[in-house]
Amino acid sequence: MRPLDLTLEGFRSYADRARFDWRGRRLVGIVGPIGSGKSTILDGIAFALYGKTPAITRGTHALIHQQRDAAQVQMTFRVEGGTWQVTRAIRRKGAGQHLLAPFDEASNTADQGRAVTGERAVNERIERLLGLDFSAFQRSILLAQGRFQEFLQATPTDRDKVLRGVFGLDRIEAMHAVAREREREARADADQAARQIAALTEARERIAQAELALAAIESVSVLGVFQASPAVRRALAGRTV
Known part of the structure; x- marks a missing residue:
């Protein structure tokens, strides 16, 4: 999975709309002083893909900026076989929005006619696209601060499960x-x-x-x-x- 761009609005420390474009970049470094929002970018990626973050898996209203009544995260990402755009919105009052649509990079537009909607449906589709559930994702792709040591100290069985998910060995074994x-x-x-x-x-x-x-x-x-x-x-x- 390769993130192409990420847009945050009202999400954690980003009260106003902020967009990060990583197209054409092979290596990206996120640097800045403490409290500048570095971790929020990583949380935004996790939330876009799975609807939760390593620190907050339930009660996602806590992810809304304290001066806003709603938050929205949108990310375009490329996986083997295609490009997708996922949009998630949460509100202090009322239902949220979860939408995943195929994305055409040439025209820079999402195909809303083929979109998947609903939190559960979007989560399931993204897990199939990535071949990773949230647990495997945060242990292998998005290691939160202090979690790398936890991965190293995990039991051989847990590490084996993570690596199988990362490299798609479960699908190969099924074949x-x-x-x-x-x-x-x-x-x-x-x-x-x-x-x-x-x-x-x-x-x-x-x-x-x-x-x-x-x-x-x-x-x-x-x-x-x-x-x-x-x-x-x-x-x-x-x-x-």
Whole structure:
């Protein structure tokens, strides 16, 4: 995920509208004295994507600037497969707004006709786009102050879960599981076909043996007639005369 621009208004320390444009920049540093709003920018990114921040996951009214009745955060970001613009607005009174729309960088416009609306729907779509839930995001992409040491001290299981989410290993493992299941089914089909072929081969062999046995019986029957007792031969000879 690559953020392209971020707009904050009435959000935490930004009472007035502030826009940050990172297009064309490979590396961005956020510097400034204490209290200048550096952390608010990172909180704005987190809030735009997940509707919450590392410090405030509930009661988001606390994110509204004390001199404002509403706050709005809008961010355009690029992920594999496309560019999106997310807009979230919260109010001290009344319902908020959550909207995610495909964004055309050429025309610099969002496709409102294909927008996803509603907090839950937007959250779920963004999680699918990023392949990370909020917990994995803040542990790997957005490490809050003092959290890096926490990541290093996390259990191997927790670190493994985070890294799997970051690199998309869960999806790869799911694909491997599907491939292994299909391989198992193919092997089972092949084994069944082999058993059927073996059964047919055995049946052919039995038929061949039966035909040989029948031919032998017929040969023995004919030979037995000619090897019968002289009286029988004379009787047969008399009948033919």
